[in-house]
Amino acid sequence: MRNLLEFREYLRVFYSKYDVYVKPAGKFLLAFLVLQVINARLGYMDRINSISMVLIVALMCSFMPRNFIVVCATGFILLHLYSLSLEAAIVGFILFFIMFLLFFRFSSKDTVVVALMPILFLIKIPYVIPVALGLVSNPVSAVSAGCGVAVYYFLHFIVSNESALTEMGDDDMMTRFRFIVDGLLENKGMLVVIVAFAITIAVVYIIRRLSVNYSWTIAMIAGVLVQLVILLFGDLVTETGVSVIGVILGSVLALGIGKVLEFFFFNLDYPRTEKVQFEDDEYYYYVKAVPKVTVSAPEKRVKKIR
């Protein structure tokens, strides 16, 4: 445990010392990953489906605000969709436009979740996001998580029905448009996941703010259980075919990630909790003080032996 705490201190010192380089590098990596995944999954437009293009845009993203990654990712997605079919691009544009206009105004801080969510869905661990957001953010983040889920399911629908879309003739513009809109709106699985994620974020947030010992651990366990129940119940009702084993494994992983976040952001020494009471002229105070678990990073000393 002591080694882990020292490692955390090393990371903290490293970050505070080199944050000028760490932040742009992080943004570059994230943008690179997001754009590469988009190109790998969609990749209909040859001009932007190249590593050099991705590198240039990712480099641009590293010097811009974090939300610029989402803007670039949206641009890439719409261009690919346009290459596949104009109708897919129109529906995609309406979807993104409404998201930007109505929702991102309220949770601009974690808009990047929208770009991350499809990637996590691809590696089968999207259940991590609601627990993580509930722990480190606030309930408004449910908006970003919901938008991310909608984007993933929309793209998944387009990729799964790629051949159906291309096989329809040029005269079938309206049919194609209807086909895509129906695919998006009649996707009950998407609604179940959005509801599950929103409720999980709220549950985790409410419990982790309670003044009880081990509130973060209780919050993440409760969140994971709630999420599991809603997803499985939703699956029973709507018959969306959610993989039970996948959900359970994803939930276990969500707990693991939650513990890592707890270690970095809320590592408290509960056995040393102190409860004190005092008063002033106007109030009586009941104070509960929980010390943080800290160790100082060991300094390396070079001893010169002559």
Place this chain on the structure above:
Amino acid sequence: MIDEERIILMTRMASYEESEGKKNIAIGNYFRSDYLSLQVLKAVLCGSLAYFMLVGAYVMYHFEELMSDIYRMDLMGIGKKLLTMYLIGVGVYALLAYIVCAWKYHNARKNLKRYYNNLRKLNALYKAR
């Protein structure tokens, strides 16, 4: 001689100014009513735009039926229905925007109060020198 207390205070304030501070100071420049009115107005504009876009998408979706039935349709009735839906949709969105922005304003004010307290403390430290 370096005054440690002053340096700590200044670092904390600078870090706040760099991150949340910019937004909070911008919000704090408004009176509560002005800020909320502006945000609700923006929400109404964005909501209207989104609504028209959705209506456009609906028209496109049902284009063929609409074209074939346009002379048989009760246009006044449809207009009333669209207007009611617009008022309800945009009204609910504006209400949500009001609640979220009121919460944001409250938080920004609270943080700014702490920031101004620190400023006062810093000023006192300079005077005490």
